[in-house]
Amino acid sequence: MKKILVVGSVGIDDIETPKGKVERVPGGSAVYFSLAASMFAPVNFVGVAGSDFPQEIIDLMQKRNIDTKGFEIIEDGKTFRWSGRYHDDMDNRDSLLTELNVFENFDPKLPEEYKESEILFLANIRPDLQLKVLEKMGKRPELVISDTMNFWIHSDPVKVANVVRRSDIFIINDSELLLMTGENNFLSAADRILEECSLLKALIVKLGKYGLYATDGKEEFFLPAFPLRQVVDPTGAGDSMAGGFAGYLAKTDDFSFDNIRKACVYGSITASYSVNDFSIEGLKEFDADDIHLEFETFKNLTKF
Amino acid sequence: MKKILVVGSVGIDDIETPKGKVERVPGGSAVYFSLAASMFAPVNFVGVAGSDFPQEIIDLMQKRNIDTKGFEIIEDGKTFRWSGRYHDDMDNRDSLLTELNVFENFDPKLPEEYKESEILFLANIRPDLQLKVLEKMGKRPELVISDTMNFWIHSDPVKVANVVRRSDIFIINDSELLLMTGENNFLSAADRILEECSLLKALIVKLGKYGLYATDGKEEFFLPAFPLRQVVDPTGAGDSMAGGFAGYLAKTDDFSFDNIRKACVYGSITASYSVNDFSIEGLKEFDADDIHLEFETFKNLTKF
Numbered sequence: 358m359k360k361i362l363v364v365g366s367v368g369i370d371d372i373e374t375p376k377g378k379v380e381r382v383p384g385g386s387a388v389y390f391s392l393a394a395s396m397f398a399p400v401n402f403v404g405v406a407g408s409d410f411p412q413e414i415i416d417l418m419q420k421r422n423i424d425t426k427g428f429e430i431i432e433d434g435k436t437f438r439w440s441g442r443y444h445d446d447m448d449n450r451d452s453l454l455t456e457l458n459v460f461e462n463f464d465p466k467l468p469e470e471y472k473e474s475e476i477l478f479l480a481n482i483r484p485d486l487q488l489k490v491l492e493k494m495g496k497r498p499e500l501v502i503s504d505t506m507n508f509w510i511h512s513d514p515v516k517v518a519n520v521v522r523r524s525d526i527f528i529i530n531d532s533e534l535l536l537m538t539g540e541n542n543f544l545s546a547a548d549r550i551l552e553e554c555s556l557l558k559a560l561i562v563k564l565g566k567y568g569l570y571a572t573d574g575k576e577e578f579f580l581p582a583f584p585l586r587q588v589v590d591p592t593g594a595g596d597s598m599a600g601g602f603a604g605y606l607a608k609t610d611d612f613s614f615d616n617i618r619k620a621c622v623y624g625s626i627t628a629s630y631s632v633n634d635f636s637i638e639g640l641k642e643f644d645a646d647d648i649h650l651e652f653e654t655f656k657n658l659t660k661f
Numbered sequence: 662m663k664k665i666l667v668v669g670s671v672g673i674d675d676i677e678t679p680k681g682k683v684e685r686v687p688g689g690s691a692v693y694f695s696l697a698a699s700m701f702a703p704v705n706f707v708g709v710a711g712s713d714f715p716q717e718i719i720d721l722m723q724k725r726n727i728d729t730k731g732f733e734i735i736e737d738g739k740t741f742r743w744s745g746r747y748h749d750d751m752d753n754r755d756s757l758l759t760e761l762n763v764f765e766n767f768d769p770k771l772p773e774e775y776k777e778s779e780i781l782f783l784a785n786i787r788p789d790l791q792l793k794v795l796e797k798m799g800k801r802p803e804l805v806i807s808d809t810m811n812f813w814i815h816s817d818p819v820k821v822a823n824v825v826r827r828s829d830i831f832i833i834n835d836s837e838l839l840l841m842t843g844e845n846n847f848l849s850a851a852d853r854i855l856e857e858c859s860l861l862k863a864l865i866v867k868l869g870k871y872g873l874y875a876t877d878g879k880e881e882f883f884l885p886a887f888p889l890r891q892v893v894d895p896t897g898a899g900d901s902m903a904g905g906f907a908g909y910l911a912k913t914d915d916f917s918f919d920n921i922r923k924a925c926v927y928g929s930i931t932a933s934y935s936v937n938d939f940s941i942e943g944l945k946e947f948d949a950d951d952i953h954l955e956f957e958t959f960k961n962l963t964k965f
Contacts, residue, residue, distance in 0.1 A: 446845045541750045542870075544888050566846075567871035568883070579872070579962050581883030584848050618965035658883050659963045661922035 359499070359607040360399050360473070363390050364465050364490045365480025365596070367404040367428075371440035371454070372635060374447065376589045382636035383414045384439065386480035386504070389593035392640040393600025393627045394478075395422040396648075398607035401471045403427035403490075405463045407434035417641070426468045434459035447588050448565060467493050478603050479503040479524070480596060484516035491523055500558075500612055502526040502603055504595070507533050522554045525612070528561040528599050531570075547572055559617050561602070563595060571614075571621055578618045581658060583629035583651065590635045594628045597640060601627025626651040663803070663911040664703050664777070667694050668769050668794045669784025669900070671708040671732075675744035675758070676939060678751065680893045686940035687718045688743065690784035690808070693897035696944040697904025697931045698782075699726040700952075702911035705775045707731035707794075709767045711738035721945070730772045738763035751892050752869060771797050782907050783807040783828070784900060788820035795827055804862075804916055806830040806907055808899070811837050826858045829916070832865040832903050835874075851876055863921050865906070867899060875918075875925055882922045885962060887933035887955065894939045898932045901944060905931025930955040 365387030371380045387404040394400050400423045408430060418425055440454035465486060477498040479487040487503060503524040509517050510533055517537070521527045527550070531543040540546035547560050551574040562570040568581040602624030609616055626648055633639040669691030675684045691708040698704050704727045712734060722729055744758035769790060781802040783791040791807060807828040813821050814837055821841070825831045831854070835847040844850035851864050855878040866874040872885040906928030913920055930952055937943040 542890070544890055548890070564871060567868060568885075570885075570888075577888055577962055578965070579885030579888075580965070581872075581874075581885070584874075584881055584883075586846070586848055586852070615965075622965050655965075658881055659965075661882070661884070661919075661926050661959075661963075 359475035361476045361607050362401040362471050362474035363387050363478045364403040367406040368437040368439050374443040374590050379635045386596045389596035390600040391423045393597040394604035397604030401474050403465050405429045405459050407436040407459045410436045431459045465490050475499040476607050477501045481506045484509050484513050484520050487520045500525050504528045510537050525558045530563050573614045576614050580621050588632045591632050594632050597631035598624040598628035622655050663779035665780045665911050666705040666775050666778035667691050667782045668707040671710040672741040672743050677746040678894050683939045690900045693900035694904040695727045697901040698908035701908030705778050707769050709733045709763050711740040711763045714740045735763045769794050779803040780911050781805045785810045788813050788824050791824045804829050808832050814841050829862045834867045877918045880918050884925050892936045895936050898936050901935035902928040902932035926959050
């Protein structure tokens, strides 16, 4: 069993999907990730919020094996706010509001003991902050997993590339990967990234409703998405996937490609729970027996 | 071992893709399908062409276990012509020319012995012709597999629905399936079709570069696409997939869902050969040993 350190965003979201609407619900990459990962392994949390962030969520995190010493609350500050509306197909969304608030001056502070975390997850935040966290760690963790988004690929492609070069595992959407490489085929794009980033043990390409593709440059793995008839809220699906993925790797302490395949399955199951309800509600409910059943469903879905 | 009857189009194509350009090459759904299926089982062929259709292709078909008694050649007639240009992503194409020629008055004629074929593949042609073929068969074949395209779903949705209702297996693209059902999720759309078409043993939904999804309403199967770095010409990929699929079912004489899973794998392998070269060139080259290797590649690609 390894410990995971996550550094990422903390938010308060308004979300509208074809299934309904919620206001002022907890969100942010680090929140989704840590709730997902903590089903499998202990998590050290670094993030910032204002005093408007609900204490009950911090209580929930603490109950769930998440160390919140690194969760900085700025008195009289306001938490990062995001509001979005999903289209009917749930694949696309419009951002209606983005207020950085206390996130604007986020300077990740790592409690000394956090630096012993064997697995570091650099959630989707500004790439210069991701690099700063890597420096603050002192010695390099055993496994560095990173994420990003199209906004940073557009605005700071060089720093994003630096983050990927210093990562063992990089998780990205197929459209973002094409944007990053200028390729028009995600397989060739994956080949390119692996050639250029020698530390990478694996590249995980998320294909939305089609599942994911993983490769270490030699072996290749395709996993379909869990066949969900109803998605309530896709917000945080990627972070939940990464949480289940990193959590399983931490729990099993095996970073081989064969175990990365299994971690992808657990990550996908975790994401399927997340999108089953608004905000983090879906991540409150799942238990180990359920996960085992879903694992069998995936086996059955892919056997031939 | 069962016999397959295919009724479909025969064409002469001009094709331009990012990988090159060819003119006056053989094409058409029945041509691709029969060359693919004949790798596995004997095929009876029904189609129409003009006297400009190359004799060497008919010779090739005859050498390949394809009975061409039902291949009608109209003296002084011109073969169906199609010309298309693919976009850089190979997912989309523009049709530059469509000349029906002898295909306009196609009246499928079934040699008496063809009516004994156990498997009927209704390739993508006008749905009223597909229904006519079913009637001409007299007794219902053991297995009816059908295909269609968005053009017919737009222009004659009722007849397309009639074809599907009378089929055991229906093969369709995800975008066409959404168009047919008005759903915005291919899983829910598949559920709808299976509810409404009680004869269906399986619905195969092609997901392009993401692979395919198959279901009988209870079991579900996801298969990724073969990971191809280079696609030369996607024309006929769907017909080649259907050919490998139906060919494998004919060869093994087992229409259970477990065997349909395997047939999907063989269909996908066959399609990967087809897109490897322009027109039907890719279907000329493959042999049984290759196919076995590709089957193992698929196993490795999906294991966890």
